[in-house]
Amino acid sequence: MDVFEAIKTTRAMRRLDTSKPVSDADIWTIVEAATKAPSGGNSQPVRWLVVRDEEKRRKLGDIYRECWAPVAEMYRGRTPASDVTTNRVLNSADYLGEHMGEAPVIIVPCAKGGDPGSVYPAVQNLFLAARALGLGTTLTTVHKRKEQEVRDVLGIPEEVNTFALIPVGYPTGQWKEAQRRPVEDVTYWDTWRSVAPRPADGG
Ligand SMILES: Cc1cc2nc3c(=O)[nH]c(=O)nc-3n(C[C@H](O)[C@H](O)[C@H](O)COP(=O)(O)O)c2cc1C
Incomplete structure (x- = not known):
């Protein structure tokens, strides 16, 4: 798959086909892609905990559900019914709130130290590689509210941080372009807030 196509169509795929297994080969491929990302001083601090065990996934799902509930309540309290876009995201996130534990695989990027700067570029590589393989x-990050419980389930030492719970599986929905603001609106040239139109020929 063309890299730009993968970038455009990689988005939060929260509804996963729980009956379609994900191969170990594909997990190795996407985690290897993650390991190719840059890190501060090439320190490569991230360890990838791949959770396949059904009981452990169920426990992570229970923790995730408890963490998501108050966050959902907070967002709902400040989202009017007329805000269709945010309500759609919330409904999708509610679904994951209930079903995280059923994802065929949950990947947990871990590292000592709290700086996510060396973690998230690698996570995005993992997402893009997964997209190329058709994996959602x-x-x-809401598990952070009960991070110690996550550590306890997975035997992670206290000095190691968990940066995300990433459900992985074949999506039930369609791949389509993620909705994002136009690049012209968020790009300033030479001076703060100085926007410019994008030439039709690409510039
Ligand atoms: C730092 C960060 C934390 C996030 N945490 C959560 C989360 O805890 N639960 C969730 O369902 N989505 C989470 N998301 C996903 C975002 O809601 C999602 O990327 C955004 O709404 C755009 O959705 P789209 O890619 O489908 O367009 C998180 C995204 C980022 C970048």
Whole structure:
């Protein structure tokens, strides 16, 4: 798959086909892609905990559900019914809130130290590689509210941080372009807030 196509169509895929297994070969491929990302001083601090065990996934799912509930309530409290876009995201996130534990695989990027700067570029590589293989992913972080419980399930030492719970599986929905603001709106040239139109020929 063309890299730009993968970038455009990689988005939060929260509804996963729980009956379609994900191969170990594909997991190795996407984690290897993650390991190719840059890190501060090439320190390569991230360890990838691949959770396949059904009981452990169920426990992570229970923790995730408890973490998502108050966050959902907070967002709902400040989202009017007329805000269709945000409500759609919330409904999708509610679904994951209930079903995280059923994802065929949950990947947990871990590292000592709290700086996510060496973690998230690698996570994005993992997402893009997964997309190229037709696998859906979502970056989730609400488990941080009960991070020690996640550590306990997976035997992670206290000095190691968990940066995300990433459900991986074949999506039930369609791949389509992620909705993002136009590049012209978020790009300034030479001076703060100085926007410019993009020439039709690409510039
Ligand atoms: C730092 C970060 C944390 C996120 N945490 C969660 C989360 O805990 N739960 C969740 O369902 N989605 C989470 N998301 C996913 C975003 O909601 C999602 O990327 C955004 O709504 C855009 O959705 P789209 O890619 O489908 O367009 C997170 C995304 C980022 C970048």
